[in-house]
Amino acid sequence: MSKVPVIEIFGPTIQGEGMVIGQKTMFVRTAGCDYSCSWCDSAFTWDGSGKDTIKLMDAEEIWQELKLLGGDGFTFVTISGGNPALLKNLSYFINLLKKNNVQIGLETQGSKWQDWFLEIDELTISPKPPSSGMVTNFSALDMIFDKLKKAGPTHSSSLKVVVFDDRDFDYAKQVHYRYPEIPFYLQVGNADHQTRDNQQLVERLLQKYEWLVHKVVADNEWRNVKVLPQLHTLIWGNRRGV
Numbered sequence: 446m447s448k449v450p451v452i453e454i455f456g457p458t459i460q461g462e463g464m465v466i467g468q469k470t471m472f473v474r475t476a477g478c479d480y481s482c483s484w485c486d487s488a489f490t491w492d493g494s495g496k497d498t499i500k501l502m503d504a505e506e507i508w509q510e511l512k513l514l515g516g517d518g519f520t521f522v523t524i525s526g527g528n529p530a531l532l533k534n535l536s537y538f539i540n541l542l543k544k545n546n547v548q549i550g551l552e553t554q555g556s557k558w559q560d561w562f563l564e565i566d567e568l569t570i571s572p573k574p575p576s577s578g579m580v581t582n583f584s585a586l587d588m589i590f591d592k593l594k595k596a597g598p599t600h601s602s603s604l605k606v607v608v609f610d611d612r613d614f615d616y617a618k619q620v621h622y623r624y625p626e627i628p629f630y631l632q633v634g635n636a637d638h639q640t641r642d643n644q645q646l647v648e649r650l651l652q653k654y655e656w657l658v659h660k661v662v663a664d665n666e667w668r669n670v671k672v673l674p675q676l677h678t679l680i681w682g683n684r685r686g687v
């Protein structure tokens with residue numbers, strides 16, 4: 446059957462990150478990841494702590510849940526995870542969204558390809574810097590961008606690298622140089638993704654954002670780049686489902 450493991454469906458909210466930041470959207474978060482980033486803010490999707498909340502759902506069931514939550518008040522759905530690119534069967538849900546004229550965003554780290562990437566309106570590829578503890582498979586990433594490029598200029602994708610420290614910053618630059626034609630976003634890393642103290646969290650994140658902006662503006666090797674915070678974290682802290 447065409448089922449996929451879903452761990453949460455929420456919205457309407459705004460896309461807090463990357464190329465369509467600010468966009469009103471619903472979210473579908475799939476379970477399971479082939480990575481285990483040290484600072485993952487969605488570790489419940491893969492570390493076992495959320496296993497009782499995973500539901501195997503088919504396309505129509507996910508759509509019904511989205512309509513229940515969002516009614517007619519949305520035109521955009523973002524799929525994240527975990528790594529949704531592990532799920533070949535997501536094609537059924539993606540086709541159903543297209544049939545309903547819904548725009549689709551998707552977040553993945555760039556470790557796996559799926560043919561349905563070509564159906565995604567706003568595809569965010571987010572390779573992981575050294576602080577994550579993960580090692581990027583650049584031949585897999587090359588293959589993904591080759592396929593997207595062959596699919597033609599109508600395809601809208603971007604790179605988003607989370608930065609925690611100077612090494613991450615250098616890694617991000619390496620990625621940007623390797624794929625210079627892909628729109629590039631630097632994102633502030635949230636080192637306190639467990640805390641409930643929103644005031645202190647926002648203060649630290651804004652300091653980190655300032656640090657990152659300063660590094661970019663002082664560096665002539667960065668030219669065409671956008672530097673962003675996680676907007677949803679500035680509004681809602683580490684709350685889930687927003």
Ligand SMILES: C[S@@+](CC[C@H](N)C(=O)[O-])C[C@H]1O[C@@H](n2cnc3c(N)ncnc32)[C@H](O)[C@@H]1O
Nearest residue numbers: 484485486487526527528552553554571634635
């Ligand atoms: C939770 S991941 C899920 C999608 C996919 N596995 C990925 O990593 O791209 C969604 C986005 O959140 C980012 N992210 C995860 N933990 C973060 C943190 N502590 N601070 C900032 N961004 C984080 C990831 O880098 C990714 O861009």
Ligand SMILES: Nc1nc2[nH]cc(C(=O)O)c2c(=O)[nH]1
Nearest residue numbers: 459460461462525552677687
């Ligand atoms: N508002 C909001 N924006 C987001 N952008 C990417 C998210 C994610 O966890 O993938 C996310 C999320 O969880 N919430």
Ligand code: SF4
Nearest residue numbers: 478480481482485527
């Ligand atoms: S790849 Fe994404 S979901 Fe997987 S561990 Fe890293 S940040 Fe978390």
Ligand SMILES: [Mg+2]
Nearest residue numbers: 486487525675
């Ligand atoms: Mg998130």
